[in-house]
Amino acid sequence: MQKATIKDVSERSGFSITTISRVLNGNYPVKKETREKIMKAIDELNFSRNSSARNLRTKKSNLIGLVVADINNPYYSKIAKKIDDGLFEKGYNLLVCNTDESEEKEKRILSTLQDKDVDAIVISPAAKNIELLRQLTDAGTRIVLIDRNMGILDIPFVGSDNFSESKILTEYLIQQGHQKIMFVSGTDKAITAQDRLFGYKAALEENNLQFDEKNVVKGYYKQEDAYKNTYTFLTNNLKSDEPCTAIFSSNNLMTIGIIQAIHELNLRIPQDISLVSFGQLDSQEIIEPKVTCIKQNIEQLAKSTLEKTIEALDDNKSNIDSNIIRDSLEIGTSVKNLNK
Amino acid sequence: MQKATIKDVSERSGFSITTISRVLNGNYPVKKETREKIMKAIDELNFSRNSSARNLRTKKSNLIGLVVADINNPYYSKIAKKIDDGLFEKGYNLLVCNTDESEEKEKRILSTLQDKDVDAIVISPAAKNIELLRQLTDAGTRIVLIDRNMGILDIPFVGSDNFSESKILTEYLIQQGHQKIMFVSGTDKAITAQDRLFGYKAALEENNLQFDEKNVVKGYYKQEDAYKNTYTFLTNNLKSDEPCTAIFSSNNLMTIGIIQAIHELNLRIPQDISLVSFGQLDSQEIIEPKVTCIKQNIEQLAKSTLEKTIEALDDNKSNIDSNIIRDSLEIGTSVKNLNK
DNA sequence: GTGAAAGCGCTAACAT
DNA sequence: ATGTTAGCGCTTTCAC
Numbered sequence: 139m140q141k142a143t144i145k146d147v148s149e150r151s152g153f154s155i156t157t158i159s160r161v162l163n164g165n166y167p168v169k170k171e172t173r174e175k176i177m178k179a180i181d182e183l184n185f186s187r188n189s190s191a192r193n194l195r196t197k198k199s200n201l202i203g204l205v206v207a208d209i210n211n212p213y214y215s216k217i218a219k220k221i222d223d224g225l226f227e228k229g230y231n232l233l234v235c236n237t238d239e240s241e242e243k244e245k246r247i248l249s250t251l252q253d254k255d256v257d258a259i260v261i262s263p264a265a266k267n268i269e270l271l272r273q274l275t276d277a278g279t280r281i282v283l284i285d286r287n288m289g290i291l292d293i294p295f296v297g298s299d300n301f302s303e304s305k306i307l308t309e310y311l312i313q314q315g316h317q318k319i320m321f322v323s324g325t326d327k328a329i330t331a332q333d334r335l336f337g338y339k340a341a342l343e344e345n346n347l348q349f350d351e352k353n354v355v356k357g358y359y360k361q362e363d364a365y366k367n368t369y370t371f372l373t374n375n376l377k378s379d380e381p382c383t384a385i386f387s388s389n390n391l392m393t394i395g396i397i398q399a400i401h402e403l404n405l406r407i408p409q410d411i412s413l414v415s416f417g418q419l420d421s422q423e424i425i426e427p428k429v430t431c432i433k434q435n436i437e438q439l440a441k442s443t444l445e446k447t448i449e450a451l452d453d454n455k456s457n458i459d460s461n462i463i464r465d466s467l468e469i470g471t472s473v474k475n476l477n478k
Numbered sequence: 479m480q481k482a483t484i485k486d487v488s489e490r491s492g493f494s495i496t497t498i499s500r501v502l503n504g505n506y507p508v509k510k511e512t513r514e515k516i517m518k519a520i521d522e523l524n525f526s527r528n529s530s531a532r533n534l535r536t537k538k539s540n541l542i543g544l545v546v547a548d549i550n551n552p553y554y555s556k557i558a559k560k561i562d563d564g565l566f567e568k569g570y571n572l573l574v575c576n577t578d579e580s581e582e583k584e585k586r587i588l589s590t591l592q593d594k595d596v597d598a599i600v601i602s603p604a605a606k607n608i609e610l611l612r613q614l615t616d617a618g619t620r621i622v623l624i625d626r627n628m629g630i631l632d633i634p635f636v637g638s639d640n641f642s643e644s645k646i647l648t649e650y651l652i653q654q655g656h657q658k659i660m661f662v663s664g665t666d667k668a669i670t671a672q673d674r675l676f677g678y679k680a681a682l683e684e685n686n687l688q689f690d691e692k693n694v695v696k697g698y699y700k701q702e703d704a705y706k707n708t709y710t711f712l713t714n715n716l717k718s719d720e721p722c723t724a725i726f727s728s729n730n731l732m733t734i735g736i737i738q739a740i741h742e743l744n745l746r747i748p749q750d751i752s753l754v755s756f757g758q759l760d761s762q763e764i765i766e767p768k769v770t771c772i773k774q775n776i777e778q779l780a781k782s783t784l785e786k787t788i789e790a791l792d793d794n795k796s797n798i799d800s801n802i803i804r805d806s807l808e809i810g811t812s813v814k815n816l817n818k
Numbered sequence: 819g820t821g822a823a824a825g826c827g828c829t830a831a832c833a834t
Numbered sequence: 835a836t837g838t839t840a841g842c843g844c845t846t847t848c849a850c
Binding site: 143144145155156159160162163187188190191192193194195196 | 842843844845846
């Protein structure tokens with residue numbers, strides 16, 4: 139059974155394809171009676187428009203590309219959900235792409251999205267790939283950066299102030315008497331990873347504490363890597379003269395890996411080692427111990443991203459302002475107060 | 479700056495558009511020298527194919543529709559990730575759609591996907607909408623059912639044996655001495671919700687325990703509804719003569735809501751009330767108490783789904799076998815043994 | 819208010 | 835090995 143085309147509807151209803159198209163688009167006056175007859179034919183033939191043909195003519199795909207490291211990260215899946223919720227009713231669909239933090243894959247994704255003529259791309263870039271984004275905007279594709287800024291002035295950004303929040307979180311640890319703080323870092327290429335590390339460093343410096351490169355462990359924003367590397371690090375570090383008393387995890391996924399490593403080493407949080415996380419754990423309310431963290435305002439982030447995307451799709455409003463979402467320090471029970 | 483077309487490449491390179499197309503598709507012999515010249519022109523013009531035009535001709539979109547209740551549910555986002563991982567290299571992209579368990583929305587989604595000429599749809603149906611799926615298969619769209627079967631014999635299915643697993647989980651509670659077991663159910667229209675309830679009933683019956691409709695509380699597979707309705711139910715129930723001693727949650731999201739309700743009522747698990755869950759919690763390893771559950775083999779499910787999808791896309795292999803994934807009973811510390 | 823016809827960018831059958 | 839051309843299904847200009 140072949141799909142009915144506008145021509146079939148034309149033949150069945152006796153009107154020209156032009157009129158069918160007008161009924162379909164509803165952007166042109168058509169006699170009521172005519173419309174009804176056509177609607178009937180559409181119904182009987184179970185006709186539905188071919189998007190490819192339509193896109194080809196109109197140069198609009200009604201597709202939004204969402205490019206993130208991993209859709210399996212609740213941080214991103216929440217954004218995905220929100221955008222879909224807000225844009226489905228407007229006729230858009232969401233094309234989800236995972237970079238896996240690979241710069242090379244990101245390139246291929248962006249190229250594919252360009253081929254597919256997506257109307258907009260919402261992206262949390264794996265790397266600072268400015269040229270590619272520029273190419274896309276030149277070709278008319280609207281872009282919204284989330285989570286990871288790139289300092290491109292004419293592209294709107296929605297995300298956290300990673301430097302400041304990270305500094306706040308580190309300062310909290312210092313306040314509680316911690317001086318040797320292990321830092322589990324993200325991917326080198328992500329600007330957030332750099333900013334979070336800078337925030338940590340800045341807090342140390344301001345408190346006259348020595349930054350020690352050896353205490354920085356790479357976790358690549360991945361649970362598994364964080365687990366392995368934390369396990370190895372702690373195994374050695376805890377035997378040393380001045381072991382770390384706390385761990386700073388620079389994202390939610392790695393925090394889980396770190397907790398697993400701590401469990402495996404038969405350590406208790408916070409009695410044996412303290413832990414803070416940049417980014418809350420999903421369903422954190424029911425996790426024991428409650429991890430002290432920078433709680434990212436994901437609801438707000440998702441909402442702003444949706445708004446920015448809608449604006450970006452609107453030819454008349456080209457709002458290129460950035461939107462820095464304020465996060466909050468949420469005190470849990472994962473940090474031991476060493477001052478007592 | 480307008481996007482370059484195949485015609486531009488033709489003009490720049492001096493070859494006909496056919497030859498360009500052949501170089502692009504690589505399915506036809508082209509002289510090496512010619513190819514190189516053309517590649518150069520493609521590069522210089524930063525040309526990339528227009529998918530709409532291509533789809534229109536070939537009737538292939540290289541799009542896979544993924545239709546689930548909520549991409550924010552880790553169960554589904556893991557599947558999404560796996561499919562994307564496996565299919566991106568083959569040139570496919572994933573169109574993610576959320577039904578929010580709404581039958582009406584599902585209809586609109588399927589209609590949109592049909593318009594977009596998706597090559598295949600991977601769907602966990604919100605309702606038993608057989609006619610619509612039939613329409614799609616008639617039009618040549620390949621379909622893979624996940625999670626929720628519909629008893630359509632010629633459409634492949636990948637998912638759990640909900641009835642049996644649910645029975646096993648209920649039997650475990652009975653073994654531990656529980657007789658009054660609250661059941662938090664999913665959406666009426668989802669077959670999994672029915673099967674899980676049937677499994678629960680069957681276990682009760684086989685153990686000569688009375689099924690009591692009053693102990694079934696609707697949670698609609700949603701965290702928030704489960705939270706509210708459990709809270710209300712427990713508030714009344716615990717004052718009654720014979721209060722429930724255990725709760726059976728029929729999915730992972732609701733389990734979180736239920737735990738929240740329990741916390742709010744200042745009850746302890748398992749001392750005051752026991753809890754089991756159909757479907758594990760995400761990062762369950764680090765949650766206290768560890769919830770006894772049917773641990774769904776999501777890795778395997780995702781893997782099988784990917785395989786089935788690849789098969790479905792292949793015209794030569796039309797494998798319509800179902801693939802029932804074996805889950806496992808994972809004993810945690812959330813159930814009190816009443817026999818002691 | 820309605821219709822005829824051009825053409826979006828590409829692929830593939832046919833021709834050379 | 836390369837080119838010519840028809841046409842996928844739709845929107846849109848122009849004509850009536």
